[in-house]
Amino acid sequence: MSWVDVGALAELRFQPGAPVKLDGHWIALFRQGDELLAIDNNCPHASAPLCDGTVLGGKVICFLHCWEFDLRTGACDVGAQWNLRTYPVRIDGDRVLVDWPGPPLPAPKHR
Ligand code: FES
Numbered sequence: 001m002s003w004v005d006v007g008a009l010a011e012l013r014f015q016p017g018a019p020v021k022l023d024g025h026w027i028a029l030f031r032q033g034d035e036l037l038a039i040d041n042n043c044p045h046a047s048a049p050l051c052d053g054t055v056l057g058g059k060v061i062c063f064l065h066c067w068e069f070d071l072r073t074g075a076c077d078v079g080a081q082w083n084l085r086t087y088p089v090r091i092d093g094d095r096v097l098v099d100w101p102g103p104p105l106p107a108p109k110h111r
Contacts (some may be wrong), residue, residue, distance in 0.1 A: 001099050002099060002102075003090070003099055004022060004097065004100040005084075005095050006094070006098050007095070008094045009096050010094060012096065014031065015065075016051070016054070016055050017041070017052070017055075017060065017105070018052045019041050019049060019050055020065070024040035024103060025040075026049070027087060028040075028049070028051040028079040029056060029089065029098075030060065030087075032058065035089075037072060037073055037089065038086060039060070039069060039087070039093075040074070040084040043062045043069075043082065045062065045064070045082070046064060048063060048064040055106045058070060058071055067082070072086065072095050085104060
């Protein structure tokens with residue numbers, strides 16, 4: 001586990017997701033009841049920020065073309081090749097910590 005402090009809970013800007021940049025990679029934190037869930041922020045379809053999407057039934061719905069992603073698993077309703085990474089989150093006092101494995105490997109280039 002590699003817990004990274006991403007800020008004070010009171011200072012995160014939920015819109016409904018709160019975007020956070022780690023090693024140049026954007027993730028988004030979402031409130032689900034008393035929990036915080038973290039998922040990659042960029043939609044794999046056309047890179048819209050999922051923090052600006054709509055949260056419904058444990059999923060975030062991208063505002064551009066309505067692809068849906070499960071906030072707990074990162075599963076994409078369009079196909080598993082579009083699944084996103086998710087990250088464990090914990091709160092320590094007023095601080096929010098994300099278990100950050102490092103940025104994803106770059107996608108292979110197509111010729
Ligand atoms: S950019 Fe997210 S569904 Fe198209």
